[in-house]
Amino acid sequence: MAEELVLYTNPMSRGRIATWMLEEVGVPYRAEYLAFGEPMKSPAYLKVNPMGKVPAIRHGDAIVTECAAICAYLADAFPTAGLAPARDRRGDYYRWLFFAAGPLEMSVTNHSLGFEAPPERLGMVGCGTYGDVMGTLEKAVSTGPYIAGERFTAADVYVGAHISWGLQFGSIENRPAFVDYWNRLKDRPAHLRATELDDAQMARMQNG
Template sequence: MTDEIVFYTNPMSRGRIVRWMLEEVGQPYRTEILEYGTTMKSPEYLAVNPMGKVPAVTWQGVTITECAAICAWLADAFPQAGLAPALGDPGRGTYLRWMFFAAGPMEAAVTAKSLGLLAPEDKQGMAGYGTFDHVVGALERAVSEGDYICGDRFTAADVYVGSQIQWGLMFKSLPDRPAFIDYAARIGGRPAAARARALDDALMPKPD
């Protein structure tokens, strides 16, 4: 067991979300870069994450996978960073609501739309997201009611939800609504976000 945070990632993965979260937390960590199809599927890494996917984080004998879970766990593990409303704080409900919304209905709807697999009208009640337009409308309201998901306070929910919005705008999987554009610019200007981008960009494969 070690006190060192170990971060398993690839710069072309959702690990970029966790990198940002780690920079916001401000604790030292060691980065292990894994490659698709090789070291990600090695026995050593499958012992960490049987899915053979990144990101993952280990600390003090605990292994955490799934970006939303990692962000929420880091916020609770290091409360001094002030990235999550405490238990008993009414804002924690809002925080958890949108964190899970982005990990569930939002990601499912965006992925289904990108693959041309949205639920047909007569089956929409069977899909957790309902319709893509309903998801987008709910998300727009969430980022329009204050500077951040929890009003005037930046939290780990902004790291996770915000990353999903930034990528949605970049890859055109979300509409270019002013509320999304303004929110993405606001959170993207944070120093920790800039540090995380620089670290991951430096690890990107160099063109021949």
């Protein structure tokens, strides 16, 4: 019997990334939707994620949190989906997956909060400046159809979600390279299914 795959999420969170990734993988899973606040801080859920945040997945006895880790785990756990390059060709795949989890998310968050490190302390900031990150990301999405080469991978799910949200909410600069990259991803059937699922659940939660 296949191990049960459970997604813990909220449709108004980064859990939308995990939903998209699961739809790309194309295997059966069960979604447990948690409201913000007390449900995410319950003793039962804190055993899944001590941070009391979503998303998280449970696959048999394995528990994985953090969106980039979830994407990488699912690509490896279900190799027939073809969402990870061959092991000897994963340099760009790992590089950009974790660039988005580290420098990109950190710089976008700091910029949105109006935080800029003083020049004399910039060396303490691992992501460098917001401008550095935007320029690096622009080059990355301009070198090929996908972030790690000619094939769509789990890294595109993660990087693409960041760019989509950033363009929507203005936290990522509206550069043509970002728009073109997102246009190559946004109509993927798995992304459309995931969006429909999360939007429907969001409406149910809002309507009580």
